Amino acid sequence: MKTLLLRSALVLAATVLPIFSAPVFGADASEGALRKTAGPLKIVSSLPRTGSANAQTTSMVNGIKMAIAEVGGKIGDQVLSYEDWDDASPQRGNWDPAVEAQNADKAIADAAVLAYIGTYNSGAAKISMPKLNAAGIVMVSPANTAPNLTKPGFGESNEPAVYRPSGKVNYFRVVPTDDVQGAVAADFAKELGAKKVFVLNDREVYGKGVAGVFEKRAKDIGLEVVGVDGIDAKASNYKSLVTKMKQAGAEVVYFGGTTQTNAGQLAKDIVSGGLKAKLIVPDGCYEKAFIEAAGDKALAGRAYITFGGVDPKLLEGKGKDFYESYKKTYGGEPEGYAVYGYEAAKVVIAAMQRIHAAGGTLTRESVLAEVGKTKDFTGALGTWSFDANGDTTNRTMSVNTVKDGDFTTVKVVN
Amino acid sequence: MSETEVFMQQVIYGLSNGMIIALVALGYTMVYGIIELINFAHGDVFTLGGFLALTVVGALGAAAIVDPGTLGDSSHWLLLFGLVIVCGLFCGGMNVAIDRIVYKPLRRAPKLTQLVAAIGVSFILVNLALFWGGAPMEVFGGGNAAAASKDFPELLEGSNLLGEDSNVVLRLEDIAIFVITIPLMIGLTLFVKKTRLGRGMRATAQNPVAAQLMGIDTNRVIAATFMIGGFLGGAASVMWSLYNNTISFQMGFRAGMDAFTAAVLGGIGSLPGAMIGGVLIGLIRAMSDQYIETRWTNVVVFGVLILILVFRPSGLLGLKQKEKV
Numbered sequence: 001m002k003t004l005l006l007r008s009a010l011v012l013a014a015t016v017l018p019i020f021s022a023p024v025f026g027a028d029a030s031e032g033a034l035r036k037t038a039g040p041l042k043i044v045s046s047l048p049r050t051g052s053a054n055a056q057t058t059s060m061v062n063g064i065k066m067a068i069a070e071v072g073g074k075i076g077d078q079v080l081s082y083e084d085w086d087d088a089s090p091q092r093g094n095w096d097p098a099v100e101a102q103n104a105d106k107a108i109a110d111a112a113v114l115a116y117i118g119t120y121n122s123g124a125a126k127i128s129m130p131k132l133n134a135a136g137i138v139m140v141s142p143a144n145t146a147p148n149l150t151k152p153g154f155g156e157s158n159e160p161a162v163y164r165p166s167g168k169v170n171y172f173r174v175v176p177t178d179d180v181q182g183a184v185a186a187d188f189a190k191e192l193g194a195k196k197v198f199v200l201n202d203r204e205v206y207g208k209g210v211a212g213v214f215e216k217r218a219k220d221i222g223l224e225v226v227g228v229d230g231i232d233a234k235a236s237n238y239k240s241l242v243t244k245m246k247q248a249g250a251e252v253v254y255f256g257g258t259t260q261t262n263a264g265q266l267a268k269d270i271v272s273g274g275l276k277a278k279l280i281v282p283d284g285c286y287e288k289a290f291i292e293a294a295g296d297k298a299l300a301g302r303a304y305i306t307f308g309g310v311d312p313k314l315l316e317g318k319g320k321d322f323y324e325s326y327k328k329t330y331g332g333e334p335e336g337y338a339v340y341g342y343e344a345a346k347v348v349i350a351a352m353q354r355i356h357a358a359g360g361t362l363t364r365e366s367v368l369a370e371v372g373k374t375k376d377f378t379g380a381l382g383t384w385s386f387d388a389n390g391d392t393t394n395r396t397m398s399v400n401t402v403k404d405g406d407f408t409t410v411k412v413v414n
Numbered sequence: 415m416s417e418t419e420v421f422m423q424q425v426i427y428g429l430s431n432g433m434i435i436a437l438v439a440l441g442y443t444m445v446y447g448i449i450e451l452i453n454f455a456h457g458d459v460f461t462l463g464g465f466l467a468l469t470v471v472g473a474l475g476a477a478a479i480v481d482p483g484t485l486g487d488s489s490h491w492l493l494l495f496g497l498v499i500v501c502g503l504f505c506g507g508m509n510v511a512i513d514r515i516v517y518k519p520l521r522r523a524p525k526l527t528q529l530v531a532a533i534g535v536s537f538i539l540v541n542l543a544l545f546w547g548g549a550p551m552e553v554f555g556g557g558n559a560a561a562a563s564k565d566f567p568e569l570l571e572g573s574n575l576l577g578e579d580s581n582v583v584l585r586l587e588d589i590a591i592f593v594i595t596i597p598l599m600i601g602l603t604l605f606v607k608k609t610r611l612g613r614g615m616r617a618t619a620q621n622p623v624a625a626q627l628m629g630i631d632t633n634r635v636i637a638a639t640f641m642i643g644g645f646l647g648g649a650a651s652v653m654w655s656l657y658n659n660t661i662s663f664q665m666g667f668r669a670g671m672d673a674f675t676a677a678v679l680g681g682i683g684s685l686p687g688a689m690i691g692g693v694l695i696g697l698i699r700a701m702s703d704q705y706i707e708t709r710w711t712n713v714v715v716f717g718v719l720i721l722i723l724v725f726r727p728s729g730l731l732g733l734k735q736k737e738k739v
Contacts, residue, residue, distance in 0.1 A: 050561055051559075051561040051562070052559050052561055052562030052563060054559050054561070054562075055559055090540075090541065090544055090561065091540070093561040093662070093663070093664055203709065229707050229708045229709055230707075230708065230709035231708055231709070232708065232709070232711065232712060234664070234667070234668045235668065235711075236431065236654065236658050236665070236668060236669060237431070237657070237658045238708075239427045239431075240424055240427050240428070240699065240700040240703035240704055240708075241703050241708050243415075243420060243423045243424060243427065243703075243704065244420075244703060244704050244708075246415055246581070247415045247420050259562075259563075262563075264563055264565075264660065265563070265658065265660050268658075268659050268660065272572060272583070272585065272659075273583060274574060274581075274583045289555075289559055289562050292555045292559075292562060292563075292564075292565060293562060293563040293564075293565060293660065294565070295565045295659070
């Protein structure tokens with residue numbers, strides 16, 4: 001009986017409260033046009049904060065906070081607040097589809113949210129993209145690199161239309177995509193003098209995508225692909241697989257995957273299994289956690305990590321200002337993606353400022369439209385624009401290796 | 415590499431991985447044999463064993479251990495045996511405590527209640543491991559990334575025993591697994607067959623009420639079973655860390671799943687069944703990675719399990735369970 005009472009009270013509360021609160025929101029909306037300066041403005045980010053990507057995402061969140069602090073946390077007189085959401089769960093130690101879906105729903109339900117910065121993993125983007133698209137909220141990813149999210153011809157035949165139920169583009173990214181990255185990796189494998197390559201992926205959206213591009217490019221430039229396989233990211237080791245690659249005579253192993261999908265273990269097993277091939281991995285491994293998981297010994301001089309952009313230390317112009325200011329504010333080196341977090345927030349804020357300067361109202365619709373108009377934007381990553389698909393025109397890539405427990409750049413490709 | 419070399423190599427890897435799985439599987443099968451409970455927390459007790467091993471190694475000074483100059487000297491074998499005993503006792507004690515606190519009050523409750531309790535304990539332990547991973551120690555990456563995989567230092571020299579030019583790789587860690595696992599298995603078998611407590615275990619497994627009537631302290635027997643199962647799990651966690659050089663708070667999930675599969679494959683409740691099941695799964699995994707494709711390995715493992723269960727529902731060595739009335 002007691003529980004029944006409690007339950008009916010809850011149901012009552014749940015149904016009645018919105019009725020009472022609705023007029024309040026209604027008033028807000030109708031008066032919005034009159035008092036442009038009122039109404040909260042909010043940017044949220046959805047990144048994997050639990051798990052080994054934490055160091056990377058903390059650095060990205062710092063970048064976003066810096067961008068907001070630079071405008072004093074305000075657009076005109078309106079306060080611009082920021083919330084840092086986690087899309088990972090402890091059970092997975094990695095992004096979780098259920099949590100990412102919740103985050104998207106939460107953003108849609110909160111009328112103050114005008115922009116959604118995220119996601120980190122391309123697989124996660126697939127979940128929130130259609131939701132946010134239908135709601136007309138602008139989404140700017142600082143890290144998704146899977147080409148099929150925005151470009152036709154890379155994934156399923158219904159991609160990317162399936163992510164755009166409204167038919168409009170609401171998803172933008174400030175990072176070059178994997179059709180560039182995978183090709184740079186394949187070219188580099190050839191430069192290393194390899195003739196036979198073995199291509200692995202982690203069976204996730206991002207890993208499979210970038211490995212597919214690598215494989216295609218490798219064949220085009222005359223490398224022999226001696227094997228293709230998908231690994232089990234939760235396996236205890238890959239020693240048997242290493243033996244198979246050894247038998248195939250692999251000189252370069254390409255792994256499309258991330259630190260969270262066991263790239264570290266793979267690097268170790270290549271060494272312990274006596275396979276003398278070099279390992280090339282994409283930007284999902286461009287984080288300190290990868291070096292910690294694999295150990296310096298398994299990587300130094302044997303592993304190469306491609307990254308869409310350059311080492312933060314090598315940034316120029318506004319990027320250099322960012323690097324200096326980051327170190328001063330947070331007292332440490334930024335991880336590779338910090339500057340992308342910063343740039344993503346910057347591009348949204350710049351759009352908001354343009355709307356404000358023109359005397360417009362800041363709504364989801366106006367912010368979305370204005371972000372889409374970003375052209376010849378001069379930011380920390382140089383001067384770039386968003387193309388019709390929502391992708392950046394910036395195509396700078398770097399190839400890095402590991403030395404003394406840190407990344408060092410081997411080559412920059414523009 | 416010639417076909418024979420490849421095959422030899424896969425047999426080595428299959429056996430090494432399989433032995434570790436078998437050790438964990440023994441913990442599942444022993445507990446099931448005695449109280450018919452699938453102890454889902456076993457895999458996570460195993461995880462904590464790995465974390466204790468890394469903590470001990472870190473406290474002793476990881477730098478001294480990874481110094482190549484001192485590698486392979488007998489003190490490292492001593493450290494390894496020490497770790498097996500320390501982690502074994504820790505996991506055994508942990509298992510006994512879990513039984514006392516959670517399972518014992520539920521002994522007469524419906525089986526499903528116990529099962530759900532076991533899953534609950536499993537979640538608690540996973541989060542405990544996550545918390546432990548944030549320990550402010552150098553070996554834990556300074557405690558900044560609790561959920562990240564941790565690098566477990568090499569305790570034994572890593573060179574190829576068959577010579578650096580040999581295509582087949584056999585390392586000291588492979589040998590260590592055999593040197594530690596096989597005596598443990600023989601010891602366990604003798605213990606259950608020959609000792610008084612072992613007889614008590616077999617009697618309790620057959621019929622707990624009759625065993626109690628015959629004057630066997632069944633609670634003590636059950637506690638001993640949890641202790642031994644946990645000890646083997648702890649030993650396995652050291653082997654696992656040594657072999658893979660990585661630990662993570664999720665390592666018990668896959669190890670536990672493989673081990674549970676092994677226990678079912680061999681016939682749950684049967685000790686030799688769990689050993690054979692573990693080794694079989696290790697070998698099947700290696701062969702599937704080599705001759706089929708890695709992406710199909712899980713399908714192959716569970717396909718074999720289903721096939722065996724279709725033709726022998728109680729597993730390879732399992733006895734037909736009579737429904738107790």
